[in-house]
Amino acid sequence: MAKAPVLTPQADDFPRWYQDVLAKAELADNGPVRGTMVIRPYGYGIWERMQAEVDARIKAAGAENAYFPLFIPQSYLTREAEHVEGFSPELAVVTHAGGKELDEPIVVRPTSETVIGEFMAKWVNSHRDLPLLLNQWANVVRWELRTRLFLRTSEFLWQEGHTAHATEEDARAYALRIHLDVYQDFMVNVLAMPVYIGRKTKQERFAGATNTLACEAIMRDGKALQMGTSHELGQNFAKAFDITYQSVEGTQEMAWTTSWGSSTRMIGGLIMVHGDDKGLRVPPRLAATQAVVMVIRDDDGVVEAASALTDELRAAGVRVRLDDRTDTSFGRRATDWELKGVPVRIEVGPRDLANGEVTVVRRDSSEKHQAAVAGLAATVPGLLEDIQAAMLAEATAFRDANTAEVATIDEARAAAQTGFAKIPWATLGVAGEAELAKDAITVRCIQRPDGSVPTSEDEPGNIAIVARSY
Helix, strand or coil: CCCCCCCCCCCCCHHHHHHHHHHHCCCEEECCCCCCEEECHHHHHHHHHHHHHHHHHHHHCCCEECCCCCEEEHHHHHCCHHHHHHHHHHCEEEEEECCEEEEEEEEECCCCHHHHHHHHHHHCCEHHHCCEEEEEEEEEECCCCCCECCCECCEEEEEEEEEEECCHHHHHHHHHHHHHHHHHHHHHHCCCCCCEEEECCCCCCCCCCCEEEEEEEECCCCCEEEEEEEEECCCHHHHHHCCEEECCCCCEEECEEEEEEEECHHHHHHHHHHCECCECCCCCCCCCCCEEEEECCCCCCHHHHHHHHHHHHHHCCCCEEEECCCCCCHHHHHHHHHHHCCCEEEEECHHHHHCCEEEEEECCCCCEEEEECCCHHHHHHHHHHHHHHHHHHHHHHHHHHCEEECCCHHHHHHHCCCCEEEEEHHHHHHHHHHHHHCCCCEEEEEECCCCCCCCCCCCCCCEEEEECEC
16 A cells, blocks of 8 residues: 655645645644734744844844834824725724723734834934834734735734835835845845846735835745835825924925835745645755754664764754654654755764765755765755755746746736736736736736836836736
8 A cells, every 4th residue: 555645745735735834844833813823943943044134134234123012003004094095904903901992992013114104203303314224023913814824824923124214216225225135135045036026016016105116936836925025105104204304404304215024924935935745845045954964773873973973064064953863763753854844864874884974865856875974064065055056946947937928918817827927018007907807817016128126117118927826
């Protein structure tokens, strides 16, 4: 009798495969309140690595971390009409506290433009106070109707940046800098995930924004996932919250603001871009555990040799873990590490060790080879970089093979059933966008033919990328 697969195969049922990976790789579980999630230690370890990498890039761009309240007066949201209209269906509102009805309802933070705008108005007085570049790592609540762990939950973790600038040009340049130097760089060079970058259409942009930039990735089922966004807010929030400054010339001027964010949704993207029928595959630069040294049997000298090799790898800069749990079968442990997607597995057994060797297994390709113990620690960092490059190349090849260049709306509709479609924006337009929306196909972003971000959606030659999405 054939052995039952550990996971539902992707080709049989992709959503079930995704749920299987979440459970069996011990990433997350459903919380007690509908739409909430419990992130398990292994999943949270991935999030911590994402935080560290993104946070370093945010700080390199000059922003500083702060923290703002979870509770926001409802009146704050009503000051910017388009913003409150966009978020109203998703708001969680507190009306009672301390056993009494509140004089004013309190909104549980869906995003923080309003509360941060209130304090920007207090902190910005002079042109010397600008630019004001803030970021916070926090949780937010959006009461989603259809939830799926990491992809769309009622509460999730994220970072949200908020900035104020003296000029529109400075605000626009900074929003683009975050988009390219923080989000795109992290997603491509750490997540090994190719993304299409571009502008959102007016229909798709953030509520209250004058422009939204997006990073869009393709999942293995052909759907799009929005991985990060950066918004130009114009002077909408500055006017609503009176964020003004005295210019060099002594005149009172209105500031220009931006906001930008990425969230635990990126973990869902990581699963669906790199995962296979054996489970998760984590790119080495992201992995909290880059290599696991596994003791096959607790024979004389095996545990000691494995422990020494672990120490050598750690000294070589590898994030490594020793698995000497010989009271659990080797096969089960190997399957667990495959499910978790650790990039390199080093198997230490008495037979190979007698020859001065170990077995090295790559998670990305399942390739195995024998390697001498002596000098192995010096070669593993290079192997990890090879795996990183191979995973990016594989994901890029998949994206390109599943992106069709089309000339008509009907061709775009057909291509979007299994992947992305690129169509001239002049051909699609607002009317075509509305037509595709009837079939749950949206414009993920608009970009120039060379893949760069246009200054407006009206630039000649702009390309619209359309797809079904999560």
